[in-house]
Each structure stands twice: as structure tokens, then as C-alpha cells.
Amino acid sequence: xxxxxxxxxxxxxxxxxxxxxxxxxxxxxxxxxxxxxxxxxxxxxxxxxxxxxxxxxxxxxxxxxxxxxxxxxxxxxxxxxxxxxxxxxxxxxxxxxxxxxxxxxxxxxxxxxxxxxxxxxxxxxxxxxxxxxxxxxxxxxxxxxxxxxxxxxxxxxxx
Amino acid sequence: xxxxxxxxxxxxxxxxxxxxxxxxxxxxxxxxxxxxxxxxxxxxxxxxxxxxxxxxxxxxxxxxxxxxxxxxxxxxxxxxxxxxxxxxxxxxxxxxxxxxxxxxxxxxxxxxxxxxxxxxxxxxxxxxxxxxxxxxxxxxxxxxxxxxxxxxxxxxxxx
DNA sequence: TTCTGTTATATTGTTCACAATCTAATAGTG
DNA sequence: CACTATTAGATTGTGAACAATATAACAGAA
Numbered sequence: 001x002x003x004x005x006x007x008x009x010x011x012x013x014x015x016x017x018x019x020x021x022x023x024x025x026x027x028x029x030x031x032x033x034x035x036x037x038x039x040x041x042x043x044x045x046x047x048x049x050x051x052x053x054x055x056x057x058x059x060x061x062x063x064x065x066x067x068x069x070x071x072x073x074x075x076x077x078x079x080x081x082x083x084x085x086x087x088x089x090x091x092x093x094x095x096x097x098x099x100x101x102x103x104x105x106x107x108x109x110x111x112x113x114x115x116x117x118x119x120x121x122x123x124x125x126x127x128x129x130x131x132x133x134x135x136x137x138x139x140x141x142x143x144x145x146x147x148x149x150x151x152x153x154x155x156x157x158x159x
Numbered sequence: 160x161x162x163x164x165x166x167x168x169x170x171x172x173x174x175x176x177x178x179x180x181x182x183x184x185x186x187x188x189x190x191x192x193x194x195x196x197x198x199x200x201x202x203x204x205x206x207x208x209x210x211x212x213x214x215x216x217x218x219x220x221x222x223x224x225x226x227x228x229x230x231x232x233x234x235x236x237x238x239x240x241x242x243x244x245x246x247x248x249x250x251x252x253x254x255x256x257x258x259x260x261x262x263x264x265x266x267x268x269x270x271x272x273x274x275x276x277x278x279x280x281x282x283x284x285x286x287x288x289x290x291x292x293x294x295x296x297x298x299x300x301x302x303x304x305x306x307x308x309x310x311x312x313x314x315x316x317x318x
Numbered sequence: 319t320t321c322t323g324t325t326a327t328a329t330t331g332t333t334c335a336c337a338a339t340c341t342a343a344t345a346g347t348g
Numbered sequence: 349c350a351c352t353a354t355t356a357g358a359t360t361g362t363g364a365a366c367a368a369t370a371t372a373a374c375a376g377a378a
Binding site: 003005006007008011013014016017018019020021022023024027038042045046049061062063106109110112113114116 | 162164165166167170172173175176177178179180181182183186197201204205207208220221222265268269271272273275
Binding site: 180183184187213214215218225226228229230233245249250251252253 | 355356357358359360365366367
């Protein structure tokens with residue numbers, strides 16, 4: 001028999017992993033309409049809030065490294081949503097800013113959070129509990145809620 | 160000014176996203192020693208528990224699609240950790256089973272969960288609260304705890 | 319100023335992750 | 349039995365994600 005600490009069902013971490021992908025799956029159809037991926041979406045979110053920022057600031061704010069950010073920005077630039085310019089004061093630094101089109105996209109994104117919230121909110125909730133047991137329950141609940149919502153919307157969209 | 164529902168700091172989902180990657184970063188050095196990725200690790204975890212399974216069962220248990228699983232299994236097979244055989248009773252179905260080497264690897268993996276747990280457990284914890292506020296606090300706490308642990312171990316490993 | 323080290327970003331190579339498509343095998347229907 | 353639909357996996361193509369490396373610009377010390 002398997003060692004209990006190595007059983008999938010006992011893995012808190014697997015719950016995070018599965019939940020994260022399920023969440024991305026919830027975003028995908030919404031972001032598809034804007035032609036964005038989630039990583040691109042949060043990159044723009046930073047820029048909508050701060051108007052502009054260096055590559056390093058973006059990497060740090062989103063906890064991504066340059067190997068992820070550089071090509072991502074290249075694609076956003078190719079989509080004409082951002083511009084990149086090296087600073088005159090320090091030619092190593094690249095400053096990223098929104099184009100008009102990139103700024104406009106914020107308006108189309110405004111409804112996304114409430115759509116996602118509707119996938120995350122379950123209809124019932126109850127008592128409190130011990131820290132990790134509660135967190136684990138929350139994650140399970142959230143994950144199954146997400147899956148349920150996706151299934152429903154999938155079936156609704158099919159007919 | 161930015162719309163509040165589109166600010167990164169207000170995004171529950173961004174917390175999941177950041178936390179998941181931070182968690183993977185915690186696993187990476189441990190799994191590197193076994194020559195595994197996280198996806199490969201949980202695939203083996205399924206097999207350690209069930210001894211064998213079809214590609215479809217693995218996809219379903221791990222919530223991954225065949226486009227991810229097929230090449231992943233091919234790499235595990237190349238590493239001589241698993242074998243793949245089509246079933247005689249249904250030639251469409253591929254059954255995956257552990258090799259001796261794959262079975263042995265479980266012993267080396269036994270200590271991983273407690274290592275990860277030590278990254279996840281913070282030294283203090285307090286009161287309860289409303290559902291999402293509490294979950295959000297938990298995620299923040301877990302994320303910063305993970306980051307702190309990684310920083311410490313990074314610095315410790317550097318000297 | 320020149321040399322050295324550091325910093326900011328970009329590139330390369332591997333693996334995930336998933337949509338879309340493909341192939342082969344099975345099941346179901348007339 | 350023949351035809352069609354379904355199912356199980358594999359493949360292709362795109363975009364993350366990250367380690368490792370490369371490149372160029374800046375900073376500090378001799």
C-alpha cells in the first residue's frame with residue numbers, strides 16, 4: 001500500500017495546483033474575447049494601474065522572471081497594446097507603456113472580475129474550524145464549485 | 160485612476176496564481192534531486208498508490224489532458240521509470256505501470272512532503288474571520304511564508 | 319581612464335498546459 | 349454485416365514558466 005504522505009488525496013499542494021489550473025480555465029473564455037492570456041491580462045492590469053513601468057518592475061510585481069516577461073511583452077507589443085522604450089537616463093532599462101488601444105482594453109476587461117466571482121462563490125457556507133483543515137476545505141469547495149460552474153456553462157453553451 | 164476591481168492587489172485569483180508558482184519553486188530543488196518535475200512527481204504518486212492505470216485514468220485523476228500527459232509519459236518511459244502497453248482487450252487503451260526503478264523512487268520521495276510542510280507552516284496563527292477575508296489572509300500568509308523560507312534557504316545555500 | 323563587477327534585459331532550451339486535430343479501434347444501428 | 353458515431357491516445361502549434369547563459373550599459377576602484 002502507498003505511503004499516506006505520498007497519496008494524492010492527502011496533498012495540500014496538489015489542491016493548489018489543481019485549483020490554479022481550474023481558475024485559469026475559468027478565465028480563458030473571458031480573456032479569449034479580449035485576445036489575452038492570463039499572464040498578459042495581469043501585465044496589463046499592472047499598467048492600467050500604474051500607467052507605465054520598467055520590465056524589472058513588472059517582473060517583480062508579478063513574480064515572473066525576464067525569461068517569461070520578455071517574450072510576453074514582445075507579443076503584447078506585436079498586438080499593439082504596449083510600447084517599449086529604453087530610458088535615456090539608463091540605456092539598460094526598458095520602460096513599458098500602454099498604447100491607446102491598450103488603455104481602451106481596460107473598459108472591455110471591467111466585467112471580468114464579477115464573472116470570475118460568480119464562478120468562485122458557492123451558494124452555501126458554514127462554520128469555522130482549525131486553520132489548515134479549514135483552508136483545505138475551502139480549497140476543495142472552491143475547486144469543486146469551479147468545476148461545477150464550468151460543467152454547467154459548458155453544457156449550456158453546447159445547446 | 161485604475162478601477163478597483165482591476166487592481167492586482169484586489170485579485171484573489173492573482174494570489175492563487177502567485178502562490179501556486181511559489182509552491183512549485185519550493186518543490187523544484189527537492190524534485191531536482193530525483194530528476195523529476197512536479198507533474199511527473201504527481202503522475203508517479205498516482206502510480207505508487209494504484210500500481211498502474213490507463214492514460215485516461217491518469218488524465219482524469221490529475222486533471223490534465225492527453226496533450227500534456229502523452230509527452231510527459233513518454234519522458235518518464237525514456238527515464239525508465241514507467242512502461243506503456245496497449246491492452247489486449249481494447250487496443251485503444253494504454254496501460255501505464257511502474258518499472259522497478261520507478262517503484263524504488265518512492266523511497267527517495269518519502270521525505271519530500273515534510274520538507275514542503277516545513278516551508279508552508281508559519282510560526283504563528285490567530286483568530287478566525289469571514290470566509291473570503293480569511294482565505295485571502297491565509298493565502299497571503301502562505302505566500303509570504305514560502306517566499307521567506309525560500310529566501311532564507313537561498314542565502315544559506317549560497318555561503 | 320581602464321579594469322572589474324554588477325545590473326537590466328534578452329535569448330536559448332526544456333517542460334508544462336491546452337486547444338485543435340488526427341488516427342486507430344471499438345460500439346451501436348439499421 | 350456495413351456504416352456511422354464515439355472513444356482512447358497521440359500529435360501539432362502557441363504560450364507560459366524558468367534555469368542558464370549572453371549582451372550591453374552602468375558603477376566603482378585602482
